[in-house]
Amino acid sequence: MAWILFTLMAAFLQAWRNAFQKQLSSTVDVYGTTLARFLFAPIFAFSYLAFLYLHQPVTAQVSFSNRFWGYVLIAGISQIYATALMVKLFQQKNYAIGVGLAKSEAILAALIAVVFLQEYLSTWGWVGVLIGAVAVFLLSKGRQHNELSLRTLMIGLGSGLCFAITSLLVREASLELPMLPFLHRAAWVLCSLITFQCIVLLLYLGLFSRHTLYHLWQRLGLTFKVSVCSFLASVGWFSAMSMQSVAIVKTLGQVEILFSLLISAFFFKEKLAKTDHLGLWLVIVAAIMVIWA
Numbered sequence: 001m002a003w004i005l006f007t008l009m010a011a012f013l014q015a016w017r018n019a020f021q022k023q024l025s026s027t028v029d030v031y032g033t034t035l036a037r038f039l040f041a042p043i044f045a046f047s048y049l050a051f052l053y054l055h056q057p058v059t060a061q062v063s064f065s066n067r068f069w070g071y072v073l074i075a076g077i078s079q080i081y082a083t084a085l086m087v088k089l090f091q092q093k094n095y096a097i098g099v100g101l102a103k104s105e106a107i108l109a110a111l112i113a114v115v116f117l118q119e120y121l122s123t124w125g126w127v128g129v130l131i132g133a134v135a136v137f138l139l140s141k142g143r144q145h146n147e148l149s150l151r152t153l154m155i156g157l158g159s160g161l162c163f164a165i166t167s168l169l170v171r172e173a174s175l176e177l178p179m180l181p182f183l184h185r186a187a188w189v190l191c192s193l194i195t196f197q198c199i200v201l202l203l204y205l206g207l208f209s210r211h212t213l214y215h216l217w218q219r220l221g222l223t224f225k226v227s228v229c230s231f232l233a234s235v236g237w238f239s240a241m242s243m244q245s246v247a248i249v250k251t252l253g254q255v256e257i258l259f260s261l262l263i264s265a266f267f268f269k270e271k272l273a274k275t276d277h278l279g280l281w282l283v284i285v286a287a288i289m290v291i292w293a
Contacts, residue, residue, distance in 0.1 A: 003243035007252045010236025015259035017229035019267060021083075022090040024222050032212035033226075034083045035201040039216070040227035041194045041234075048235060049187040060179040062188065071173035072189065075166045076196045082162030089155050101156025102163060106254075107132035107286055109164035132286030135279045186238045254284045 017037070025033045086102045107129050170189055177185040205212050216223050237253070257280055264270045 003240045004252065006236045006240035006243070008255065010233045010240065011253050011256035012259050013229045013236060014233040015256050015263055017226055017233060018086070018090075018260065019263045020222055020226045020229060021087055022268070024219060024226060025087050025090055027219060028215045029209070029212050030084045030087050031201060031205060031209065032216050033087045034080055035198070035205065035212075036216060036223040036226040037083055037230045038194045038198040038201065038227070040224055041231045042191065042198055044228070044231040045187070045191045045194055045234075048231075049184075049191055052184055052187055056181065056183070058180060058184055062177065062180065064192075065176050068173050068176040069192075071169045071176065072192045072196060075169035075173065076193050076200070078162045078169070079166040079193070080197055080201065082159050082166060085155050085159035085162065089152070089159060101152070102159045104132060104135075104157055104160030104283070105163035105167065108157070108161050109167055112164055112168060128286045128288070131282050135282035135286055183238060190234055190238070254288065257284055 021033050021036065024036055028036070082102075089101055110129060170193065173189045173192075174182075174185045177188060180188070202213075261277075261280060
């Protein structure tokens with residue numbers, strides 16, 4: 001039962017993180033809003049790592065291979081672009097639809113695994129991919145539902161693709177630390193990833209867009225909320241996956257879209273068309289089919 005509570009916690013907090021990022025994007029540009037996700041997270045992540053070592057000491061010496069750092073660097077850049085594109089999506093469509101389109105991650109990850117990693121996808125898995133494609137089509141339509149918004153579609157697929165690449169490479173990076181228990185491996189990857197992302201974005205904005213840092217400082221409370229929700233969501237995912245299989249956790253984790261619908265309706269007071277509701281539900285169906293395939 002505990003893994004269910006951790007997964008629900010992660011999905012709920014991730015939905016709120018996205019909601020706070022949408023709020024922040026109204027006054028801060030895309031890269032500033034992206035930085036908000038990582039700005040305070042390294043402090044919490046290293047504290048979490050220290051907590052793990054304190055309560056579950058590990059004597060094995062940790063060694064990081066060049067391949068590990070390669071995975072971390074590529075995954076870090078990919079996640080920065082994924083988050084930036086999702087923030088851009090929030091500016092194009094309402095909050096729930098933005099999250100729904102970004103959730104094409106599950107379908108795209110399955111395709112990448114089959115094409116590049118030679119993994120097998122069953123017939124039901126391919127059916128899930130097709131359902132996901134229909135869902136993305138429905139969600140990408142503008143307010144005039146007789147026209148397809150190509151720009152929205154490309155931004156959504158781009159975000160989902162970058163998130164998919166990040167997920168696959170984070171797993172590969174974790175497998176490069178076989179000398180550690182799962183939780184410790186995941187924590188090291190988390191610390192390495194978000195520290196790299198935080199440094200890269202701070203350097204970029206410090207050199208080319210200092211006014212963005214000033215705007216973040218003006219919205220420090222909201223920025224802190226984004227970082228805290230981002231970190232706690234990660235703790236929830238890691239804890240759940242230490243108790244239950246990743247496939248089952250990810251399946252239950254799709255309830256994030258339902259949390260997003262509730263936040264969209266009651267927090268942002270946004271209205272969804274019937275095709276939007278259908279598209280969001282199809283995303284859930286497609287993700288479940290692909291994960292279980």
